[in-house]
Amino acid sequence: MKKSIALLLAFALCAVLLPACAQDAPIVYVTIANGDLVLSQAKVAVEDADNDGALTIADALYLAHENAFDGGAEAGFKAEMGQYGLMLTRLWGVENGGSYGYYVNNALAMGLADPVADGDYINAFVYTDLTAWSDTYSFFDQSACEPGEATLTLYTVGFDENYVPVHNALSGAELTINGEKTGVLTDENGRAAITVQEGDMVSAVCETGVLVPPCCVCRAAEEAGKAA
Numbered sequence: 001m002k003k004s005i006a007l008l009l010a011f012a013l014c015a016v017l018l019p020a021c022a023q024d025a026p027i028v029y030v031t032i033a034n035g036d037l038v039l040s041q042a043k044v045a046v047e048d049a050d051n052d053g054a055l056t057i058a059d060a061l062y063l064a065h066e067n068a069f070d071g072g073a074e075a076g077f078k079a080e081m082g083q084y085g086l087m088l089t090r091l092w093g094v095e096n097g098g099s100y101g102y103y104v105n106n107a108l109a110m111g112l113a114d115p116v117a118d119g120d121y122i123n124a125f126v127y128t129d130l131t132a133w134s135d136t137y138s139f140f141d142q143s144a145c146e147p148g149e150a151t152l153t154l155y156t157v158g159f160d161e162n163y164v165p166v167h168n169a170l171s172g173a174e175l176t177i178n179g180e181k182t183g184v185l186t187d188e189n190g191r192a193a194i195t196v197q198e199g200d201m202v203s204a205v206c207e208t209g210v211l212v213p214p215c216c217v218c219r220a221a222e223e224a225g226k227a228a
Helices: 002-023 057-068 072-076 221-227
Strands: 027-034 036-045 078-082 085-090 100-104 121-126 136-140 148-159 165-169 174-177 180-185 191-196 201-205 216-218
Touching: 027 057, 036 057, 036 201, 057 072, 057 078, 057 100, 057 121, 100 136, 121 136, 148 201, 148 216, 174 191, 180 191
Parallel strands: 027 121
Antiparallel strands: 027 036, 078 085, 100 121, 136 148, 148 165, 148 191, 174 180, 174 201, 201 216
16 A cells, blocks of 8 residues: 555656656757848757757757748758768758758857757858858857847858868948848947847848858847846
């Protein structure tokens, strides 16, 4: 009798704990670009979607497609094992022979199997220049900003002679809000000030190159402070 009661209590405890465990899934912010931004900092609760025992970039991208792509992950996302590990073969419905890039917190990721953690920003993009591969990743110094006047610095990612990533301030780029040009250009140090409201999405365009668009979202003060 005592054993039965103990088992019932154990099952009851598991039933209480399981929802709590689900709520503890790390939250990441996924941005995807295909020339333009097609997904801007979508909140994703990361689960082990591919059952490999880890929470990875692949899981986050799969779930972002499952949540936001028309037709879900089956239609929009695909990853396969290649010579160098897990690789993208379809992103946001585009299959271009494997020409994609992805960054975590604006640092170049080593592969789709890289781990992710709560609060990470994952940016993935489709290469649009399949001849010269000139698509240049760009990012603001803040992933989120508070309502009011925001001063942002825009960087691009390049590589030195040893193929080590370097960040360069980008001048002459025009800031956009929710896809609309603002006439505000970055200065010689890549800086620009712009007035934003909660919910606005700030990006940038550049006439002199193929820019992977950056993304900064205006949020309430407490959320923006965590992300900046």
